[in-house]
Every structure is written in C-alpha cells, then in structure tokens.
Amino acid sequence: MDQLAQAAAAYYRSFATVAAARGLTLMQGKVLSLLRRPMPMRTLAELLACDASNVTGIVDRLEAHGLVRREVDPADRRVKRVILTEDGERTVQEIRAELLATLSGLDELGEGDRHAFQRLLGRLFPAGADA
Template identity: 55%
Template sequence: MPAIPAPHASPSTPQGAVPAPDALMERLARAAASYYRDLAAAAATHGLTMAQAKMLILLRQPTPMRALAGLLACDASNITGLVDRLESRGLVSRHLDPGDRRIKNVVATEEGREAVRLVRADMRGTSAAFARLDDEGRRSLYELLGRLHPDETA
C-alpha cells in the first residue's frame, strides 16, 4: 500500500511538469497564509485586528454592510461591531444609500485610507516576496490572479 503524505506535506511537481490542481491549491494556500500572517502583524502595529484591516482594504468605494459580510465571509451581525470600532477611531463612516434608505453604506475616511497605506507599507514579508519578481513576473502574476476570479472587481 503506498504511503499517504502527511497533511502538511506539499504535493510535489517535477520541474517543467504541469502542476495538478492539488499542487496549485497548496501553493495558493501557502501564499495566502503567508500574506495573512504578514497582514495581521502589520495591522497589529497600527492597533488593528486582521478583520479590521481586511475591511479597510475592501473599502475602495462605498459598500453596503451586507456586502461587506459576504466579502469577509462572516455573519452580518459581526460587521456592525467591526464598523462600530473602526468608526469610533475615525477610520470609516456610515451613510444612508441614496437609492434605498434602508441600506447603510460604509465608507473609508481619509484616515482609513491612510491606515491602509501604512499597514501595506509595513507588510515587509509580502513586499520582499514581490521584490523577488521582475516587472514581467509581477505583470504575469497580476494577470493570472485576475483570471482565477474574473467576476471580482480589481
């Protein structure tokens, strides 16, 4: 009976071979885990939780609270607490949607956008990983990531 690799073992793909979906998922998961460790550490430096930093990063435009729950893959009831804490720090504000006054849109303030800039500047591990790529490598990665989830906004 063949040995089953340990759960933490990475599927290996010989040099030049087309990687199987499992190998791609493993690489993506490792890259995402590394990114989120880096984000959590940088966010903590600025007194933010990772969830708060993720929300601020998503707020490139006014976004309904229910949509934020979907984007952050959490219950809508959690969003209210996150928004309350960010709003008390002046990083976001809530506005009634002009088209439907039942909807509250969350908007990053100038201070919130600055917090995102500072957190990203402190993500040294992620910056170092991107620095290992040349211009063409960064262009290719950007294009490939866009092709993985083309229905999501850039």
C-alpha cells in the same frame, strides 16, 4: 494548491502583524482594505463570508477609532454604506505600503513576471478583481 495555501497563510500572517501594529485586528484591517469605494454593510459581509452582525461589530469598532463612518445610501435610504474617513484612508495606505515592503519575494520578480502573476491571479479569482 499547497503552495497557494502557504502563500495565503504567509500573507495573512503579515497582514495581521501590520494591522496589529495599528491597534487593529486582522478582520478590521480587511474591512478597511475592502473600502476602495463606499460599500453597503451587506456587501462587506458577503465579501468577508461572514454574518452581517459580525460586520456591524467590526464597523462599530472602526467607527469608534475614527477610521470609517456610516451614511445612508442615497438610492435606498434603508441601506447603510460604510466609507473610509481621511484617517482610514491614511491607515489603508500605510498598511499597503508596509505589506509591500514585507513581501520581499515579489521584488525578485521582474516587471513581466509580476504582470503575468497578476493576470494569472485574475483568471483564477476573477471576483477578486472587483473587491
């Protein structure tokens, strides 16, 4: 558990640094990285384990930067979905690429080890596969 905690802490330090280089907070970067598809605000709050009002503030700032937009869910007009803009998609790609470059320890793993590591993480944290 200590090693997992250390790995997570190192990852989030790197993530925060990469996000900050783009004028984003760690949480703003996390929201962008979660938006692989349009997502309701409430779902974002659940994934981030925070209050919906916090997500509203984060999304407000991302929207002001032109990285996301809100739209009404066609299935339920009471629900607002958050969607990446083109600039948001580009920012997510840049963040992911830079993170991969900074996590050099993964480069030391062979392809088989990387796949095994990914499978093990999927077994430990099955909900993470959908997020």
